[in-house]
Amino acid sequence: MPRSTRLQAVVFAALLLASASRAVARSGGIVGYSGQGGFFCTECHDMGGRTAPTVRFVVPAQVDPGALVTVQFAVRANTAGLLAAGFNVAASGGALQVGSDSGVRRARLSAAAPFEVTHTGPRDLIDGEALWSFTWTAPTAPGEYVLFGAGNSVDLSFDEQGDAAAITMVVIQVGSGAATPTVTPTVTPLPASCAGDCNGDSSVAINELITGVNIALGSAAVSLCPSFDSSGDGGVAINELIAAVSHALNGC
Secondary structure, eight states: OOHHHHHHHHHHHHHHTTTOOOOOOOTTOOSSOSSTTSOOGGGTOBOTTOOOOEEEEEEESEEOTTOEEEEEEEEEOOSTTOOEEEEEEEESSSEEEOTTOTTEEEEOSSTTSOOEEEESSOEEOBTTEEEEEEEEEOOSSOEEEEEEEEEEEEOSOSSOBSOEEEEEEEEEEESSSOOOEEEOOOOOSSOSSOTTOSSSSSSOOHHHHHHHHHHHHTSSOGGGOGGGOTTOSSSOOHHHHHHHHHHHHHOO
């Protein structure tokens, strides 16, 4: 997937924030809330001021076309009192399957939609973390493909109040020669500084998200909104845009 396409997907997700409707929470997992289409766990779960969890993929950075890849997704709670977790993962291409983990199921939003994976029920946190395993069959066409993931840490009260959620994504290169599996850097949606807050009002608006995308595409200067550049490298990367989208969803 070209870089511009990935950035456009982030813009689409940001614009959906203005009209997103609230969904019905399901302890058995739900698809369509991986962050790929602009929706994730906060459509149902109210964070109530709790710190977002740390969510991450464990997956090879590069694989052969058509390869069957084992993927892990982890949710680590960053707030005391949370007991379990859930997840939803979607892919921009290829096919997601359940694999050997009995706590994972596959579902889709419609007969025409691609399959996603989610949990069969809340998974207990062990030492603060829950981990799921599933598989992904890479497309046969070489290129860049994206896995989108959302994780939710919960208190098992089933009233959706005071839970905590976060989103992340990883870009996988499908091409000749597979690289050694690596752990992808974590995208933490609620860092100490408020990425994407251009005017200093401690919130991120749609127009500010669009400014960030323009900076990432090279059509605007980073000086228009330095808060997007959390790494200080003079540009705006995909993970920095996702952090800003999460701030728009959850607040700074």
